[in-house]
Amino acid sequence: MTGVVSWVFLNNQFLQEHEAKLQVKDLAVQRGYGIFDFLKFRDYHPVFFDDHLDRFFNSAKEMRLEIDCSRDQLKDIIVSLIKKNNNPDGGIRVTVTGGYSPDGYQITQPNLIISQHKFSSPTKEQFEKGLKLVSYSHQRQLPHIKTIDYLMAIWLQPWIRENNADDVLYQKGGIVCECPRSNFFIVTTDNRIITPGENILKGISRKKLIEIAKNYFQVEEKNITLEDIANAKEAFISSTTKLVLPVVQIDRRRFSGTTTVTSKLFTELSKL
Amino acid sequence: MTGVVSWVFLNNQFLQEHEAKLQVKDLAVQRGYGIFDFLKFRDYHPVFFDDHLDRFFNSAKEMRLEIDCSRDQLKDIIVSLIKKNNNPDGGIRVTVTGGYSPDGYQITQPNLIISQHKFSSPTKEQFEKGLKLVSYSHQRQLPHIKTIDYLMAIWLQPWIRENNADDVLYQKGGIVCECPRSNFFIVTTDNRIITPGENILKGISRKKLIEIAKNYFQVEEKNITLEDIANAKEAFISSTTKLVLPVVQIDRRRFSGTTTVTSKLFTELSKL
Numbered sequence: 001m002t003g004v005v006s007w008v009f010l011n012n013q014f015l016q017e018h019e020a021k022l023q024v025k026d027l028a029v030q031r032g033y034g035i036f037d038f039l040k041f042r043d044y045h046p047v048f049f050d051d052h053l054d055r056f057f058n059s060a061k062e063m064r065l066e067i068d069c070s071r072d073q074l075k076d077i078i079v080s081l082i083k084k085n086n087n088p089d090g091g092i093r094v095t096v097t098g099g100y101s102p103d104g105y106q107i108t109q110p111n112l113i114i115s116q117h118k119f120s121s122p123t124k125e126q127f128e129k130g131l132k133l134v135s136y137s138h139q140r141q142l143p144h145i146k147t148i149d150y151l152m153a154i155w156l157q158p159w160i161r162e163n164n165a166d167d168v169l170y171q172k173g174g175i176v177c178e179c180p181r182s183n184f185f186i187v188t189t190d191n192r193i194i195t196p197g198e199n200i201l202k203g204i205s206r207k208k209l210i211e212i213a214k215n216y217f218q219v220e221e222k223n224i225t226l227e228d229i230a231n232a233k234e235a236f237i238s239s240t241t242k243l244v245l246p247v248v249q250i251d252r253r254r255f256s257g258t259t260t261v262t263s264k265l266f267t268e269l270s271k272l
Numbered sequence: 273m274t275g276v277v278s279w280v281f282l283n284n285q286f287l288q289e290h291e292a293k294l295q296v297k298d299l300a301v302q303r304g305y306g307i308f309d310f311l312k313f314r315d316y317h318p319v320f321f322d323d324h325l326d327r328f329f330n331s332a333k334e335m336r337l338e339i340d341c342s343r344d345q346l347k348d349i350i351v352s353l354i355k356k357n358n359n360p361d362g363g364i365r366v367t368v369t370g371g372y373s374p375d376g377y378q379i380t381q382p383n384l385i386i387s388q389h390k391f392s393s394p395t396k397e398q399f400e401k402g403l404k405l406v407s408y409s410h411q412r413q414l415p416h417i418k419t420i421d422y423l424m425a426i427w428l429q430p431w432i433r434e435n436n437a438d439d440v441l442y443q444k445g446g447i448v449c450e451c452p453r454s455n456f457f458i459v460t461t462d463n464r465i466i467t468p469g470e471n472i473l474k475g476i477s478r479k480k481l482i483e484i485a486k487n488y489f490q491v492e493e494k495n496i497t498l499e500d501i502a503n504a505k506e507a508f509i510s511s512t513t514k515l516v517l518p519v520v521q522i523d524r525r526r527f528s529g530t531t532t533v534t535s536k537l538f539t540e541l542s543k544l
Contacts, residue, residue: 008296021293022301024280024385029294029369031422032304063427093376097301098426104365104389105426113296117376141413141424150303151421152413154370154377155335 007084009077009114011068014084022111027098031105034097034148035059039204040119040240043088046078047272051204056094059146065096065110081114091117091241095148119241127266130248130259131237133179134165135226139172143199153180167237169250172199176224182239184247185209186224186232187217187261194228197221205238205269212268217261229253236262244269279356281349281386283340286356294383299370303377306369306420307331311476312391312512315360318350319544323476328366331418337368337382353386363389363513367420391513399538402520402531403509405451406437407498411444415471425452439509441522444471448496454511456519457481458496458504459489459533466500469493477510477541484540489533501525508534516541 008020027033037056040047053071060067069077078092093115099108136159138152156168169184170177177199178184183206185195193213195206213219229235235247235255244266246259280292300306309328312319325343332339341349350364365387371380408431410424428440441456442449449471450456455478457467465485467478485491501507507519507527516538518531 010296017297018295020296022296023290024282024292024294024367024387025289026301027426028301028304029298029306029367029385030308030420031426032300032306032420033423033426034301034304036302064430095296095301105422107426113301115296138413141410142427147423148302148304149421149423150377151305151419154299154303154305154379155414158336 007081007116009081009112011112014081017115020113020115022097022113023100025100025104026111027101027104027107028111028148030101031098032149032151033063033107034095034110035063035065035146036093036095036148037146038091038093038117038240040091041082041089044079044082046082046092048204048208049075051207055146055202055204060096060110062142062145063147064107065098067096067110068112077114081116085116087116087118091119093117097148122242122245127245130246130255131166132164132249133167133169133247133251134160134163135169135171135176135251137172138170139177139199140170140201143177143201146201150180165249171226174226175199176226176229179237182237182242182245184224185236185238186228187234187236188228189231189233191233191261192218192220193261194220194222194224196224198223203238203240205240205243208272209238209244209265209269212272213265216264216268234259234262236265238269279353279388281353281384283384286353289387292385292387294369294385295372297372297376298383299373299376299379300383300420302373303370304421304423305335305379306367306382307335307337307418308365308367308420309418310363310365310389310512312363313354313361316351316354318354318364320476320480321347323479327418327474327476332368332382334414334417335419336379337370339368339382340384349386353388357388359388359390363391365389369420394514394517399517402518402527403438404436404521405439405441405519405523406432406435407441407443407448407523409444410442411449411471412442412473415449415473418473422452437521443498446498447471448498448501451509454509454514454517456496457508457510458500459506459508460500461503461505463505463533464490464492465533466492466494466496468496470495475510475512477512477515480544481510481516481537481541484544485537488536488540506531506534508537510541 039052095113183203311324367385
């Protein structure tokens with residue numbers, strides 16, 4: 001996701017990006033309280049639209065943020081924004097904050113922000129290069145909700161670079177969870193695909209990938225240990241922006257370069 | 273803290289509260305990334321000014337947020353804001369966010385917000401009534417930094433009310449840490465005062481209280497277990513807004529009503 005594109009929808013109107021503003025007493029600014037979802041669109045059409053909206057409304061409900069418009073109204077606004085910005089391909093971020101709290105603590109009427117973003121799908125070169133991950137002991141709070149909390153992920157950036165890694169893989173007590181913006185998978189030597197099933201945010205790409213993978217492989221949603229990683233044949237991540245990318249290294253564990261299963265899944269997911 | 277008072281300082285100017293706005297691409301709105309500090313002032317004079325600014329600049333540094341003004345300049349702005357708002361007593365919140373990030377992830381030139389808030393010191397009735405706490409298994413991320421992350425605290429509010437409690441006491445694996453906005457202390461039957469020394473935000477009131485308490489009692493900064501609470505004689509919390517308040521109940525453990533040590537410390541801290 002790189003940069004907001006011209007028009008933004010804020011609460012009940014379309015505004016130019018630099019005019020889309022929130023009062024500083026919003027609960028996101030005061031207390032980091034908010035949720036979002038991010039979906040992509042191709043040829044002006046949102047991809048996995050209903051899956052993203054399902055998750056979005058669920059996040060809002062879990063965080064007691066009352067969305068002031070119906071699902072259909074929200075769809076209409078998103079489609080209108082895409083037309084208005086007139087780029088056939090890109091990403092839409094729907095953010096909801098805790099609103100202008102009278103005491104800086106209570107949730108009030110939320111602010112709804114819909115912004116459009118450019119992003120580039122991973123290139124062939126990026127797929128071939130793969131990702132280097134470094135593990136860090138951390139468990140996201142309220143992991144099943146897509147909150148705006150990326151405090152740890154951003155705070156860790158210099159440490160990730162010091163470790164010559166592209167991203168961090170959270171683990172807690174040796175049990176691997178997820179990356180800050182993607183889900184994690186391994187492929188065992190007997191071609192089983194394993195991905196964590198709890199204490200994670202369940203990505204839409206993850207969901208689609210599991211559905212596809214079940215046509216070809218045995219898929220298991222269960223804990224992955226650092227030892228499982230040591231014994232794995234392949235590892236990869238999934239996300240809306242990155243689709244599927246091979247992981248070539250986690251800490252000191254290098255993967256051999258085989259990406260047969262990962263490539264197969266990338267090809268199949270790309271078709272959707 | 274209840275409500276912002278008229279003038280707010282944003283980056284380089286004084287603005288009316290409703291005009292103090294941030295673009296929605298600020299990293300606080302996008303990723304919950306920011307820090308703050310909160311100090312009170314009496315008769316137009318900030319209390320423990322340098323202690324709060326020490327912590328503020330330390331939080332900013334730890335979070336790689338570059339403050340664009342010197343300590344003296346910041347002091348001048350705060351004092352000017354207090355004069356401008358023309359209330360002799362109240363609170364000042366200094367917030368710094370991750371700025372208008374080009375990709376919604378990188379930290380840029382931070383936004384600096386200084387807002388004034390009304391707050392009422394605890395009344396005699398509140399002191400006598402005390403606080404009921406309910407414990408919850410949670411460890412704040414980056415606990416030593418005063419970040420804007422209060423996701424869990426706000427999310428837990430209905431659960432706190434369901435438990436007929438006034439606030440939550442975070443514990444992890446039976447080791448007690450802190451409340452979301454205050455530090456926690458117990459008094460043992462032999463009059464030792466114990467407060468957690470790690471995995472917490474070190475409050476300014478906590479610091480002053482420890483200094484004072486050492487004149488009268490043995491003070492230990494070390495882990496407190498739920499068992500220690502069961503055996504304690506008194507428990508209390510400290511914060512800038514609440515000063516010192518007795519804890520009358522934690523989960524099912526009721527305290528007998530003795531607040532001799534707590535009262536002594538409240539009286540001594542009030543003198544400062």
